[in-house]
Amino acid sequence: MGCSDMPVPSIIINSLTKSYGGLTALDSFSLEVEQGAIFGLLGPNGAGKTTLIRILTTLMRQSAGDASIEGLDILRSGRDIRRMIGVVSQENSLDRYLTARENLELHARLHGMEKQLYKSRIDNLLELMGLAGRQLDFPDTFSGGMQRRLVIARALVHQPQVLFLDEPTTGLDPQSRRAVWEYVRSLAGSMTIFLTTHYLEEAEQLCDRIAIMDHGRLIALGSTQELKERLSGATVYEIEFSGQDIDRYVVLLGSMPCVIDIKQAGSKVTLTLECWECLSEIVTSLNGAPVRRISLLERTLEDVFISLTGEKVRE
Amino acid sequence: MLRGSLAIWQRDMLILRRSIVSELMAVVAYPLTIYLAFGIGMQGYIGLVDGAPYSLFIAPGLITMTAVNAAYNESVWSLWFHRRVQFTIESYRVTPISVSEIVIAKIFTGFTHGIIKGCAVGLVLFAITPFRFPIEHLLQYLLFLIPGSALFSCAGIISGTIMDKPETIGKVEAVLVMPLIFMSGLFFPLSSYPSAVIPWVRALPTTALFEGARRALVAGEMMSMSVLQVSLSALITFVAAVVIFRYKMSE
Numbered sequence: 001m002g003c004s005d006m007p008v009p010s011i012i013i014n015s016l017t018k019s020y021g022g023l024t025a026l027d028s029f030s031l032e033v034e035q036g037a038i039f040g041l042l043g044p045n046g047a048g049k050t051t052l053i054r055i056l057t058t059l060m061r062q063s064a065g066d067a068s069i070e071g072l073d074i075l076r077s078g079r080d081i082r083r084m085i086g087v088v089s090q091e092n093s094l095d096r097y098l099t100a101r102e103n104l105e106l107h108a109r110l111h112g113m114e115k116q117l118y119k120s121r122i123d124n125l126l127e128l129m130g131l132a133g134r135q136l137d138f139p140d141t142f143s144g145g146m147q148r149r150l151v152i153a154r155a156l157v158h159q160p161q162v163l164f165l166d167e168p169t170t171g172l173d174p175q176s177r178r179a180v181w182e183y184v185r186s187l188a189g190s191m192t193i194f195l196t197t198h199y200l201e202e203a204e205q206l207c208d209r210i211a212i213m214d215h216g217r218l219i220a221l222g223s224t225q226e227l228k229e230r231l232s233g234a235t236v237y238e239i240e241f242s243g244q245d246i247d248r249y250v251v252l253l254g255s256m257p258c259v260i261d262i263k264q265a266g267s268k269v270t271l272t273l274e275c276w277e278c279l280s281e282i283v284t285s286l287n288g289a290p291v292r293r294i295s296l297l298e299r300t301l302e303d304v305f306i307s308l309t310g311e312k313v314r315e
Numbered sequence: 316m317l318r319g320s321l322a323i324w325q326r327d328m329l330i331l332r333r334s335i336v337s338e339l340m341a342v343v344a345y346p347l348t349i350y351l352a353f354g355i356g357m358q359g360y361i362g363l364v365d366g367a368p369y370s371l372f373i374a375p376g377l378i379t380m381t382a383v384n385a386a387y388n389e390s391v392w393s394l395w396f397h398r399r400v401q402f403t404i405e406s407y408r409v410t411p412i413s414v415s416e417i418v419i420a421k422i423f424t425g426f427t428h429g430i431i432k433g434c435a436v437g438l439v440l441f442a443i444t445p446f447r448f449p450i451e452h453l454l455q456y457l458l459f460l461i462p463g464s465a466l467f468s469c470a471g472i473i474s475g476t477i478m479d480k481p482e483t484i485g486k487v488e489a490v491l492v493m494p495l496i497f498m499s500g501l502f503f504p505l506s507s508y509p510s511a512v513i514p515w516v517r518a519l520p521t522t523a524l525f526e527g528a529r530r531a532l533v534a535g536e537m538m539s540m541s542v543l544q545v546s547l548s549a550l551i552t553f554v555a556a557v558v559i560f561r562y563k564m565s566e
């Protein structure tokens with residue numbers, strides 16, 4: 001670590017590009033992640049999140065650009081990088097023919113750890129992840145949440161400096177998801193954590209900083225708060241109608257130039273306006289309409305996401 | 316350097332140990348059936364082949380066939396499964412071991428399966444059939460069985476590396492591997508082929524393997540050119556398997 005006050009970047013990504021034939025999955029992507037941070041990468045399906053993680057974890061070569069982890073170049077120092085990273089991939093890569101404990105032991109051996117060292121380390125991890133009682137069982141008999149915890153434990157056996165988590169909670173029920181969040185949070189500070197997710201709530205709950213990507217490009221970067229402030233110009237209102245014939249008003253509102261986005265759900269219509277002053281125009285045009293209530297909505301990361309990518313996050 | 320290979324190979328051996336009884340039963344059943352059906356059932360109709368009773372003629376081939384088949388099958392399916400289904404290969408690849416260490420481990424696993432299963436069939440044939448051979452011939456025989464199993468294990472690794480679909484693997488086995496084994500003088504002497512074809516069949520490493528292995532076991536004959544041919548083929552296939560696997564992993 002440097003002695004200046006500037007945080008030292010743990011991951012430096014510089015104009016990384018990856019093409020699969022004609023498709024550019026990663027397009028001149030640049031980013032820096034501070035040491036010890038929990039960094040979240042948000043993006044819809046096919047945005048290029050897994051591609052980026054695969055390149056950073058040396059599973060795949062980039063087409064152009066470069067990146068380094070803890071100062072080591074990913075192409076030149078693959079083996080040294082793999083020594084200090086832990087990886088939880090999107091697919092479940094547990095060995096279903098080995099018990100939970102054997103899964104961790106094999107991983108420790110592949111990292112060249114000595115038995116007396118990994119034995120106690122594995123005991124601790126199984127305890128921490130709440131799996132100690134099931135360590136002699138096969139992963140097939142585990143719930144989704146337990147399997148995910150086991151994969152995370154496996155990625156931690158060799159005490160990595162940087163942990164990559166590719167959609168660590170996808171497919172888990174809310175309770176298991178919260179459990180995983182807790183474990184991840186407990187690691188904060190002891191290592192750099194780079195995670196991808198579809199869940200805005202996850203990014204909001206866990207991450208110090210968030211990047212949003214789509215079509216292989218970085219489209220926004222900042223803390224949750226900073227990202228929300230990006231939308232400072234726009235405001236979102238919810239209008240609740242009391243009568244019938246709402247469609248007519250939806251068409252009318254949708255045709256107004258100050259309306260960026262309009263959505264209808266039952267008697268409620270959500271309007272995204274260019275600025276709050278536009279509200280008076282709206283009120284004027286709704287003169288005589290059966291409006292029960294107009295309320296200002298608090299903007300969420302979801303709004304940021306929609307306004308940046310033009311689509312909802314698919315879960 | 317091969318620390319990673321050792322860890323993966325030991326993992327594979329642990330799995331084999333856990334299922335050894337069912338594995339061996341499955342693997343012994345097939346050659347034993349062939350032995351009983353052809354070696355015993357057809358013996359009276361066939362008479363002597365190359366001066367030996369038919370059952371004695373095919374027994375060494377059945378042992379060799381079991382070994383190389385087991386080596387090939389273990390390698391091809393294990394590689395496909397760990398690459399495409401369980402993603403274990405990927406979990407190995409994010410550790411500090413090299414891609415070569417992974418593929419070498421898998422080649423050794425297939426090879427070990429071949430040797431163990433071949434020996435098991437040999438023992439069973441020895442125990443429950445009249446098939447006998449002078450025990451001192453075993454050493455010559457192993458000179459074939461070892462490179463033969465290695466050759467087929469490497470071939471299996473290549474197939475399991477380049478084929479992504481299980482049905483393709485099944486087809487290649489039916490169209491290429493089984494014919495190669497069956498046509499290499501396992502069930503009949505090479506002299507049965509039309510004379511124009513014989514040089515071509517002889518050029519196949521499988522022919523050198525089956526022919527050489529039989530003569531080694533039954534007659535104690537040492538066909539060094541055949542040993543060399545099989546060993547060289549195994550070496551070339553080994554290099555090819557490592558190169559192809561490394562290439563596939565760098566995609």
Ligand SMILES: Nc1ncnc2c1ncn2[C@@H]1O[C@H](COP(=O)(O)OP(=O)(O)OP(=O)(O)O)[C@@H](O)[C@H]1O
Pocket residue numbers: 020023024025043044045046047048049050051052090
């Ligand atoms: N091996 C491959 N060959 C060809 N195209 C690929 C390959 N892997 C990914 N792609 C394409 O690259 C793009 C990015 O894929 P990637 O898996 O990185 O997205 P992702 O953000 O992880 O998506 P998800 O949220 O669904 O996991 C997609 O359009 C995908 O179809």
Ligand SMILES: [Mg+2]
Pocket residue numbers: 049050051090166
């Ligand atoms: Mg992905």
